[in-house]
Amino acid sequence: MSAAAGGVRGEWPLWEVFVRGKRGLNHVHVGSLHAADAEMAVRNARDVYTRRNEGVSIWVVKASDVTASSPDEKDPLFAPAGDKVYRHPTFYDVPADVPHM
Amino acid sequence: MTQVEQERELQAQFDAVVARHDRIEPRDWMPEGYRKTLVRQIAQHAHSEIIGMQPEGNWITRAPSLRRKATLLAKVQDEAGHGLYLYSACETLGVSRAELTELLIEGKQKYSSIFNYPTLSYADVGTIGWLVDGAAIANQVPLCRTSYGPYGRAMIRICKEESFHQRQGFELLMTMMRGTDAQRAMVQESVDRFWWPALMMFGPPDDASPNTAQSMAWGIKRDTNDELRQKFVDMTVPQAERLGVTLPDPAIAWNAERGHYDFGEPDWEEFAAVVRGEGPCNAQRIAHRRRAHEEGAWVREAASAFAAQQAAAQQAQEVSA
Numbered sequence: 001m002s003a004a005a006g007g008v009r010g011e012w013p014l015w016e017v018f019v020r021g022k023r024g025l026n027h028v029h030v031g032s033l034h035a036a037d038a039e040m041a042v043r044n045a046r047d048v049y050t051r052r053n054e055g056v057s058i059w060v061v062k063a064s065d066v067t068a069s070s071p072d073e074k075d076p077l078f079a080p081a082g083d084k085v086y087r088h089p090t091f092y093d094v095p096a097d098v099p100h101m
Numbered sequence: 102m103t104q105v106e107q108e109r110e111l112q113a114q115f116d117a118v119v120a121r122h123d124r125i126e127p128r129d130w131m132p133e134g135y136r137k138t139l140v141r142q143i144a145q146h147a148h149s150e151i152i153g154m155q156p157e158g159n160w161i162t163r164a165p166s167l168r169r170k171a172t173l174l175a176k177v178q179d180e181a182g183h184g185l186y187l188y189s190a191c192e193t194l195g196v197s198r199a200e201l202t203e204l205l206i207e208g209k210q211k212y213s214s215i216f217n218y219p220t221l222s223y224a225d226v227g228t229i230g231w232l233v234d235g236a237a238i239a240n241q242v243p244l245c246r247t248s249y250g251p252y253g254r255a256m257i258r259i260c261k262e263e264s265f266h267q268r269q270g271f272e273l274l275m276t277m278m279r280g281t282d283a284q285r286a287m288v289q290e291s292v293d294r295f296w297w298p299a300l301m302m303f304g305p306p307d308d309a310s311p312n313t314a315q316s317m318a319w320g321i322k323r324d325t326n327d328e329l330r331q332k333f334v335d336m337t338v339p340q341a342e343r344l345g346v347t348l349p350d351p352a353i354a355w356n357a358e359r360g361h362y363d364f365g366e367p368d369w370e371e372f373a374a375v376v377r378g379e380g381p382c383n384a385q386r387i388a389h390r391r392r393a394h395e396e397g398a399w400v401r402e403a404a405s406a407f408a409a410q411q412a413a414a415q416q417a418q419e420v421s422a
Contacts (some may be wrong), residue, residue, distance in 0.1 A: 011199045012405065014192065030187040031255070034198055036404035037411060048185050051178070052262075068128065 014063040015041040017048075019055035027059050035060075119320045124250040127193040135319050138312070139249050140194050141210070142321065147187035148205045148212035152386050153182045156220040157229060165223060172269050173226060179266065185261045190251040206391040214372060215298050217380030224277060224284075224291035230270015231255050232292070232299040232337070238263050239333040240303065248320030278345050285345075292341075293349045300364075301372045303330040309369075331361055333376070 012034040018027035030049045035041035041060040050058070085091050094101055111130040118125060125131055154177050161177065164170035188198055204210040217234055220226070241263065245254040277284040302309055304326040316322040324332075334353075341348050352365035374380065 010405070012401065031186055032192070033185060036401075037408035040408075041402065047178075048182050051175075053183060067334075067401060 012036050015045075015060045016063050016066060017041075017045045018061070019045075020057040021054060022056055027057065032053075032063060038062075045050040047062055119248050122246070122248075122320065124253065125248050126250045134315070135321075136194055138316060138319070139252065140191060140196055140323060143187055143191040143194075143195050143252055144201050144204065144210050145212060146198070147184050147191060147201070147213075148210060149216065150180050150184035150187060151205070152212045152216045152390060154184075155389055156216055156218070157222050157226055160223055160226055163223070164296050168411075169223075169226075169273070176230070176266055176269065179262050183255075183262070186255040186258055187252075190249075190255040193251045202394060205395060206387060208378070208387060211376065212386075213302060214375040214380060215302050216386060217375050217382045218240055218294070218298050221294075222287050222291060224274065224287040225295070227270045227273035227277065227288070228291040228295045230266050230268075231274055231340070232295050233302070234263055234266040234270060235337060235340075236299045236302045236333050237337065238267060243323035243329075246323055252321075271344070274344055274346075288344075289346050292346045295300075297351050297367050297371075298375075300330060300333070300367045301369075301375075303327075303333065305369065305372070334362050335365050 013036075014032050015035055015038075016032050017030050018075055019030045020027045033041065035044050037100050038060055042058055045058045045060055049055070081087075114131065115129070115131060115135075118129075125135075134210065157173060157180075158177050161170065161173055164173055188201060191201060192198060201210070205212070207389055214234075220229070238260065241256055241260050245260060247253045247256065274288050277288050307313060307327045309327045310326055313322060313325055317325070338348065338353060350365045352363060354363050354365045374384070378384075
């Protein structure tokens with residue numbers, strides 16, 4: 001029986017930890033840790049990742065629940081964005097003397 | 102594309118990322134040697150933090166004041182945290198925590214030789230902060246730019262916290278140096294014992310360090326052992342003067358031509374012996390770690406059992422609802 005399924009012998013599951021540094025900022029991934037359940041993961045994350053006021057809020061997600069794209073930057077998933085320069089403001093010529101633009 | 106061609110292209114992509122000082126991330130293709138080297142180095146680093154709790158933890162119950170006790174507790178807790186950041190970085194390379202713990206307590210993976218020396222007086226808490234953490238900082242700052250993303254990110258967190266470690270140590274020693282003759286003698290005696298082992302923390306000299314060239318080509322290491330050792334000596338000699346202690350090396354002298362301090366050669370036979378397991382505390386450190394792991398087994402099992410029970414209860418509730 002796997003630890004993720006609650007096995008007693010196996011390793012505690014791995015959790016990914018996200019911390020909101022302060023109000024107004026996104027939660028950002030800071031690392032991972034092992035814990036038996038979500039509640040313990042939050043408590044451990046507090047001790048491991050926020051010993052010096054690094055955060056005001058913590059999210060934990062079981063690592064096995066994360067679905068990831070391939071990180072390879074040549075990945076076709078990101079290719080459609082590469083040739084669409086017209087999505088950027090710098091694509092458009094506007095005379096320099098037009099105010100507030 | 103044949104598999105050989107595919108492999109060649111992946112290798113070329115990897116080389117290009119490393120060449121432009123970009124970072125390799127966990128799901129990227131990487132050469133097997135790169136992965137193995139990283140696992141060995143990060144694990145060794147993590148083990149050092151974990152074993153490193155012992156020499157100083159030894160003094161927590163005998164701290165001379167509440168202030169020193171709170172500081173030492175926070176510091177030892179940081180070492181645990183550093184170990185955990187590094188274990189989690191290491192796990193992104195496909196090894197499990199249980200495996201790493203096993204390799205440590207079976208003596209199949211190493212940790213820094215410095216932690217095999219005993220702490221004989223409270224001055225050692227200061228000396229470790231000043232010299233041992235000072236050497237660690239010299240080693241670790243360049244590792245913030247290492248080519249493997251998770252390792253570099255762990256190092257950034259660690260370096261931020263190490264600076265507290267070094268400063269509290271130096272402050273402790275300065276306080277003792279302003280005290281009685283007996284306290285000053287205690288500081289000097291402690292520095293005499295830790296100076297050479299601290300220099301050995303940078304590893305063997307470059308001509309006896311066969312892995313350095315490959316590690317540098319891969320961007321894992323950014324400086325050679327001897328370069329880092331020199332940097333550490335250059336930073337530390339003026340600090341020792343300010344503190345009023347004598348570093349136990351008559352060869353230390355400013356060399357205007359080189360723009361560096363000259364210094365003597367550490368006893369590399371002693372270093373090799375400690376690495377082989379013949380240091381004063383090797384057996385004790387591992388036995389202690391093993392005992393802590395074994396005595397914690399029931400806690401790990403109970404927490405898992407509780408989590409399983411809670412999950413089952415929740416599931417039952419959802420089914421009946």
